[in-house]
Amino acid sequence: MAADRRSSWLKGVLDLLVLSRLTDGESYGYEIARALADAGVGEIKGGTLYPVLNRLEEAGLVEAEFRAAERGPGRRYYRLTPGGRTRLAEESRAWREFHRVVETALYPGGPTT
Amino acid sequence: MSTDRSADRSTDRSTAYFAELAAALAAAGVPAAEAGATVEDLRAHLAETGGTPEEEFGPAAGFAARLGGLAPEAAGPEEEVEHWTWTADLFNDRRMLAVHGDQGWEVESLDPLGRFVCRRTPGSALRWEYRREVLTGGHRERVLAALEPEGWELCGEWLVYGYLKRPYAATAGPGGTVTAPPAAPDRWLYLSRPGKAVLAGWAVLVTVLLAVFLADGIGASGLAVTIAIASALSAVWTAQLETTTGRAHRGPDPEA
Structure with a gap:
């Protein structure tokens, strides 16, 4: 049940979370998944992450560049575009406002803890 | 020695998976260089997670569809998207869902009256398959846990029933699209x-x-x-x- 809840909540905010992992510079799929796990979001499987990255690239919010590696398979590196940075700022503000509304609705008298 | 054989089998499975994925991307018209880079990128990801490709990415055909290769182009302007709401009784719902899913109608939800709220984008519609399951009590988690890895997604619930959808592209590749969809039906009620x-x-x-x-x-x-x-x-x-x-x-x- 907890996994269902997490999955359901993530659907609305995963794009935003992926964009947020690119604010400090370029990164690649596995590193983004690790960063999200380290941030407490939980494990994001590649089957979920890569369609999101493709969607963000098609929307012009990130740019991708494939680089061959000297040893082993190459990787596709992603970085934020100016449009992506703007979208991240706008959506972050909207999310904070939504979070505030939900919290107010759930705790009309203020947080209980 | 048995460890070596196990590793070989794992490598073979992984190779077969990525070959299937590459074929699905190529069949969808993804340029060879781009498909190759995608596969190599995913192999690098898998090398770091250490799991099997199915565990990490799900079935190859469905993953290719989600990657965008087989999915329809991004929806055009809103006026180009068709919307249609209809319903049927419990004797008729699965048959009519099969008929309309084959014509590219995707169920987005069930409204409070139990009607199927559908959309279709002419020119890039996928064919959809549907199934109905009882989702009461302890059934719910077991049923969804069994079906979601196969690409089924819950699209609506009515009374004790849950309706799930899956694009044919997940199993049929490029054959899962509608080439000449018939016009939206005038009817909205299908009673048996x-x-x-x-x-x-x-x-x-x-x-x-x-x-x-x-x-x-x-x-x-x-x-x-x-x-x-x-x-x-x-x-x-x-x-x-x-x-x-x-x-x-x-x-x-x-x-x-």
């Missing part, structure tokens, strides 16, 4: 013969009750309660009839 009989019986009962009410035989609250009970009984009867007669048509039990 048993459904019509149940509805007629219910209508007669309500008419009789109204007549008794108008003749001051029962009060307004009595009328409301009796209609509610009659409606609930007819719903249960419908579900019972459908379960009995339709069992033979059900797909394989996902819990089996």
Whole structure:
């Protein structure tokens, strides 16, 4: 049940979370998944992450560049575009406002803890 | 030695998976260089997670569809998207879902009246398959856990039933698209013969009750309660009839 809840909540905010992992510079799929796990979001499987990255690239919010590696398979590196940075700022503000509304609705008298 | 054989089998499975993925991307018209880079990138990811490709990415055909290779182009302007809402009784819903799914109609949700709210984007519509499962109590998590890895997604619930959808592209590759979709139907209601009989019986009962009410035989609250009970009984009867007669048509039990 907890996994269902997490999955359901993530659907609305995963794009935003992926964009947020690119604010400090370029990164690649596995590193983004690790960063999200380290941030407490939980494990994001590649089957979920890569369609999101493709969607963000098609929307012009990130740019991708494939680089061959000297040893082993190459990787596709992603970085934020100016449009992506703007979208991240706008959506972050909207999310904070939504979070505030939900919290107010759930705790009309203020947080209980 | 057995460890070596196990590693070989794992490598073979992984190779077969990425070959299938590359073929699905190529079949969808993804340029070879781009498909190759995608596969190499995913191999690098898998090398770091250490799992099997199925665990990490799901079935290859479905993953290729989600990557965008087989999915329709991004939806055009809103006016180009067709919307259609319809319903059917429990005897007819799966048959009509199959018919309309084949014509590219994707169920987005069930509205509070139990109607299927659908959309379709002409020119880039996918064919959809549907299934209906009972999702009460402990069934829910087991059924969804069994079906979601196969690409099924819950698209609506009505009473105890959950409706799940999956694009044919997940299993049929590029054949899962609609090339010449027929026009949106004018109809919105599809009743089967048993459904019509149940509805007629219910209508007669309500008419009789109204007549008794108008003749001051029962009060307004009595009328409301009796209609509610009659409606609930007819719903249960419908579900019972459908379960009995339709069992033979059900797909394989996902819990089996």
